[in-house]
Amino acid sequence: MSASTPPPGIRVAGDTNVGSVRTTNEDSMIVDPLRGLYVVLDGMGGANAGDIASQMARDAIAEFVMHRRSTMTHRQLLEGAIQAGSATVFAAAQAKRERHGMGTTCVACMMIDPARALIAHVGDSRAYLLRGGRLQLLTRDHTIVEELVDRGLLSPDEAERHPYKNVLSRNLGARAETRVDLVELELKPGDRLLLCSDGLYGYASAEAIQYILGSGDAPDHVARDLIELALRGGGGDNVTTIVLEAPQAVPSGTQMVRTNGAVAWWQRRQRFLHVAKDRGLTKNPIVRGLDPSEALDLVGLSLCQAIFHDLEKSTGVNVWTFAQTLAGGWFERGGDWASLRGMMDILGTSSRVVVDEIRMIDPQLGFLLDIAVSRALVVAELALGGLLAERLRQVDTDLIQLHSAQQETIDGTIEAPDESDTEVGGPTADKFIDRPTIPFLHPDRAITNSGESNEVITAIEKTLTIARARTSPRAELVKQVLSALEAIATDGGGNFATSVLAARDLYGIRTVDDNGIMPLFDALDQARILTASSVHQIQVPELVRARALRAISAAHQRLVGAATGLVLEAAAPFTDKLREAQAKTSELRDQVAKAEKRRAELERKFATGVDPSLPWGSRGTTEW
Amino acid sequence: MSDRDMSAAVQVLRDEVLDTVEHGDRDPPGAEVFDALLRALSIGGESVPGLDLTLHESVARRLAWGDSEEVVLQDAELMFDRLLVAVDRAFRDPADRMVVVEAATQVAVTVARVVSLAAVSRAARDRADRLREEMSQRQLHEVLEKQKATIARLEADLKSGFR
Numbered sequence: 001m002s003a004s005t006p007p008p009g010i011r012v013a014g015d016t017n018v019g020s021v022r023t024t025n026e027d028s029m030i031v032d033p034l035r036g037l038y039v040v041l042d043g044m045g046g047a048n049a050g051d052i053a054s055q056m057a058r059d060a061i062a063e064f065v066m067h068r069r070s071t072m073t074h075r076q077l078l079e080g081a082i083q084a085g086s087a088t089v090f091a092a093a094q095a096k097r098e099r100h101g102m103g104t105t106c107v108a109c110m111m112i113d114p115a116r117a118l119i120a121h122v123g124d125s126r127a128y129l130l131r132g133g134r135l136q137l138l139t140r141d142h143t144i145v146e147e148l149v150d151r152g153l154l155s156p157d158e159a160e161r162h163p164y165k166n167v168l169s170r171n172l173g174a175r176a177e178t179r180v181d182l183v184e185l186e187l188k189p190g191d192r193l194l195l196c197s198d199g200l201y202g203y204a205s206a207e208a209i210q211y212i213l214g215s216g217d218a219p220d221h222v223a224r225d226l227i228e229l230a231l232r233g234g235g236g237d238n239v240t241t242i243v244l245e246a247p248q249a250v251p252s253g254t255q256m257v258r259t260n261g262a263v264a265w266w267q268r269r270q271r272f273l274h275v276a277k278d279r280g281l282t283k284n285p286i287v288r289g290l291d292p293s294e295a296l297d298l299v300g301l302s303l304c305q306a307i308f309h310d311l312e313k314s315t316g317v318n319v320w321t322f323a324q325t326l327a328g329g330w331f332e333r334g335g336d337w338a339s340l341r342g343m344m345d346i347l348g349t350s351s352r353v354v355v356d357e358i359r360m361i362d363p364q365l366g367f368l369l370d371i372a373v374s375r376a377l378v379v380a381e382l383a384l385g386g387l388l389a390e391r392l393r394q395v396d397t398d399l400i401q402l403h404s405a406q407q408e409t410i411d412g413t414i415e416a417p418d419e420s421d422t423e424v425g426g427p428t429a430d431k432f433i434d435r436p437t438i439p440f441l442h443p444d445r446a447i448t449n450s451g452e453s454n455e456v457i458t459a460i461e462k463t464l465t466i467a468r469a470r471t472s473p474r475a476e477l478v479k480q481v482l483s484a485l486e487a488i489a490t491d492g493g494g495n496f497a498t499s500v501l502a503a504r505d506l507y508g509i510r511t512v513d514d515n516g517i518m519p520l521f522d523a524l525d526q527a528r529i530l531t532a533s534s535v536h537q538i539q540v541p542e543l544v545r546a547r548a549l550r551a552i553s554a555a556h557q558r559l560v561g562a563a564t565g566l567v568l569e570a571a572a573p574f575t576d577k578l579r580e581a582q583a584k585t586s587e588l589r590d591q592v593a594k595a596e597k598r599r600a601e602l603e604r605k606f607a608t609g610v611d612p613s614l615p616w617g618s619r620g621t622t623e624w
Numbered sequence: 625m626s627d628r629d630m631s632a633a634v635q636v637l638r639d640e641v642l643d644t645v646e647h648g649d650r651d652p653p654g655a656e657v658f659d660a661l662l663r664a665l666s667i668g669g670e671s672v673p674g675l676d677l678t679l680h681e682s683v684a685r686r687l688a689w690g691d692s693e694e695v696v697l698q699d700a701e702l703m704f705d706r707l708l709v710a711v712d713r714a715f716r717d718p719a720d721r722m723v724v725v726e727a728a729t730q731v732a733v734t735v736a737r738v739v740s741l742a743a744v745s746r747a748a749r750d751r752a753d754r755l756r757e758e759m760s761q762r763q764l765h766e767v768l769e770k771q772k773a774t775i776a777r778l779e780a781d782l783k784s785g786f787r
Contacts, residue, residue: 375755513744532726546719561736565697568694574750578753581754588760592767602778605782
């Protein structure tokens with residue numbers, strides 16, 4: 001059988017990363033959907049020879065497949081290509097002294113047809129199959145220890161602890177010819193294949209790989225997430241992943257939305273604009289001064305495009321950007337909230353009308369689009385929420401500054417202020433925020449550092465300076481936490497206002513989900529670990545050290561409480577909206593029940609000619 | 625002081641830190657946080673996953689019994705404030721105080737993380753529920769429209785005497 005063009009419907013993506021420790025990437029890969037060839041190579045050998053080996057083998061394999069694919073069977077073609085790669089690397093290693101000993105591993109997949117794949121490998125790069133949610137290893141590492149286990153000379157437990165467990169018994173480049181293991185695989189709809197270098201499985205558990213591979217995300221996301229997983233596990237080696245997905249038997253809901261749904265939506269853009277115009281889009285103050293057709297293009301068509309692109313890619317980024325741009329521009333011009341709300345309502349209801357019309361024609365697609373478009377509109381609402389939070393924070397800061405300036409003016413006009421009116425070292429900000437914006441964070445809670453000596457304050461500053469110096473340059477959020485801790489812990493007049501403002505700064509614009517929240521708490525935790533270890537490095541008496549740690553810890557606790565309060569505040573509107581929706585549904589149910597009762601009465605009357613509501617039961621003569 | 629001794633020494637402060645008198649044989653507010661602190665001290669070091677899991681359970685139980693996330697966090701804050709005062713008084717050696725304060729901060733961050741995650745999960749559930757409610761509303765509207773049309777037709781037929 002000769003090699004054919006790649007089967008349709010297969011989705012594939014590959015990604016590679018140098019890792020967190022190494023400076024050069026010695027991995028290479030081939031992702032060639034046209035020829036159905038996918039290869040991961042992991043080079044080895046000192047003096048920059050590893051990357052040369054893997055690249056040489058990659059080029060040789062690709063060239064061999066390109067020129068011989070019409071004359072050989074798949075099995076001959078793949079094995080021959082790998083042998084060609086080995087011969088090329090071996091010849092190059094022999095030619096130059098400094099390249100002696102270079103080589104590369106190789107795991108390759110060649111698609112025979114949509115339901116069959118051929119896997120070949122040499123070395124310890126691996127191929128995995130995910131079927132029915134279960135991860136299976138398709139290859140066996142070619143290491144000396146594995147071969148000893150095969151021969152019964154070592155137990156698997158001993159192999160795990162063996163000092164030479166990573167020494168390869170085969171690779172491309174050690175000899176001109178190498179032994180290639182080949183396995184042919186029947187693929188089922190939805191199966192996923194993973195080709196990877198040891199930089200992945202050496203730094204990530206099989207369970208985690210299985211979880212991400214089975215997540216249902218697109219292969220490009222999965223390939224990237226797997227690399228992220230390895231980096232989080234330490235990233236001690238170069239890491240390369242290729243993910244292939246066999247075609248689905250039946251298109252999933254997501255696929256339907258991405259293809260038919262997006263097209264159906266885009267085809268009805270004129271209808272959307274028409275409905276939006278009817279509902280008053282062109283009269284909204286946001287587009288005042290614009291020609292109606294220009295207003296429709298600028299706002300309506302932009303949203304239409306954003307929704308289309310988000311449907312196509314199953315993301316929310318375009319609608320998010322649209323909402324932020326619209327609201328950001330409006331607020332910058334000094335616009336009000338009511339107009340923006342009105343505009344969003346018009347856009348929301350218009351899109352629902354369009355989706356309902358699609359639903360009339362194709363109920364299944366309409367149902368899926370209903371969910372997807374609702375999701376897009378929720379994303380827009382979240383973007384608006386983020387902007388509002390940002391503005392609120394700005395208003396807080398402005399008001400505090402205004403109040404401080406005003407207070408200074410008042411203080412300046414009073415020559416001898418009354419002692420009883422003066423708080424000990426309290427900045428005016430504390431007086432200003434007399435009501436907490438976070439319900440459970442009370443300003444009357446004990447001031448954690450009142451009366452701390454200068455020695456302790458200096459110790460706090462030194463501790464946090466050391467902690468900052470030990471923070472990774474990229475960990476901006478951790479540095480921000482450390483600065484906030486210093487501000488709170490050294491705030492002699494109490495730390496309520498400081499902690500609220502610092503928490504608002506840290507919170508920034510976040511989405512109310514795990515991805516939005518977790519980095520914040522990771523940074524808080526990281527800062528805690530850094531301060532706890534840094535405090536032991538300052539040269540002060542033990543008692544001062546303990547006081548400093550106490551003040552920092554109390555500040556930390558304040559900051560964490562305030563940050564959590566903001567998360568809870570952000571989450572609260574979801575519950576309120578749900579309650580409103582439930583009340584409305586309940587009201588509608590009552591109306592339906594009443595109408596049903598009325599209909600039943602009328603039908604009975606229609607059938608019998610007797611109005612059951614009349615006491616005498618005669619033929620109906622009642623006027624309705 | 626060993627980890628075990630330290631845990632036992634803090635255990636003595638339980639009645640001082642928590643409102644045990646008011647709550648009799650029931651767990652007083654913040655008890656789950658105090659217990660988490662004892663666990664953190666007894667393992668003597670970083671074990672966030674273990675701490676997270678047990679705290680998740682305790683906090684989830686409180687939320688299930690109807691306490692809000694705000695109340696859970698407020699109780700934890702109160703416990704933390706009282707603990708700082710009690711530790712200053714109870715431990716003479718500054719090094720011992722530091723061990724307890726470090727552990728307490730670890731627990732405070734973990735509690736905040738757990739409570740935030742609970743709130744975020746609730747928000748996600750509420751958002752999904754709201755979408756379902758809105759879908760139901762649309763269906764109910766359709767039903768209502770059909771019913772109104774039927775009623776109008778029946779009323780018209782009856783009025784015209786058509787049977």
